[in-house]
Amino acid sequence: MNIIHVDVDAFFAAVEELDFPYLKGKPVIVGGGEDRGVVTTANYIARKYGVHSAMPGFKARRLCPNGCFRPVRIKRYQEVSRHIFEIFYQITSLVEPLSIDEAYLDVSDLDTDPVEVAKHLKKEVKKNTGLTVSVGVSYNKFIAKLASDWNKPDGLKVITKDEVPDILKPLPVRKVYGIGKKTSDSLNKKGIFTVADLLNLSNEYMYKTYGKFGLEIYERIRGIDDRKIKTESKRKSFGRETTFQNDINSKEEMKKYLDIFAKNISKGLNKRNIHAKTVTIKFKTSSFENHTKSKTLDRYIQSYDKIFAAAITILEDIEFKEPIRLIGLTVSNIKENQIYQLSLFDEEVYKGYEL
């Protein structure tokens, strides 16, 4: 496998600098400007003051009183992210998005040398968005991610198979993918601070102490990581349906349900930035016969009124011979960009921020 891990440098802060050039050369802190806010990103200048992401705003303001605090503009970052991912997808379809600004690319099947691909990728992102990325190139996911972190910002690091595990030995255990604060604390208590220390532990011990996860770590620090690139599986349709308490036969009443369904479906599509082209009504008669009737439009839609209008057109064409006990509305034939499926894009994560 040839894996590239890409990570945009100080993404949110970099977008702020891009949009507001007067911020260049200043400590830029995104989020944390309000009383109870939390820092989401600090640029490299602000990091010199000790400011880092997830830090409470009041602390960041104390450490860096002349910092430029910017509100989180997630819509704008999503827009820039979309451009960056378009560049990834031009290189290969084997892209696994990890977050709004981070992804794995499996470039094993490309004719070009992976290091050349990485250089090209960096150049393209810079040219098209003005942003710098750090890229790691290696033979598996774990090592590639570690490599991209090696010399941030604007880094390009290659780690070959024969450099492992020596190159890993001096690293603190926390750097090993999967080892969080809890495990790292527990290891430190046992006097295990670096990967070199960790390499002394047998796989039996790792399994006894940490279970299956322990075995994964055992292999990972020896450079074994067979995880494949996970491209997001595309959802085929979105729908809502309801079974009535009493069978109905009035189209007016059915419309009320379709109206609610259309609103819900549109909200779901909107949240994931998905569009659909086919609208389907399904219904079940009092004698338990299932029917569907669809309409494929000439363009992709997402809004409530378009979905509802299509549903009404279909409904008008249906001749109900008996009352119905269930009605449903579905949209399918979906167009989406894979990155919008990530939970990171869920607005709940950014509650309280400017959207």
Ligand SMILES: [Mg+2]
């Ligand atoms: Mg980043």
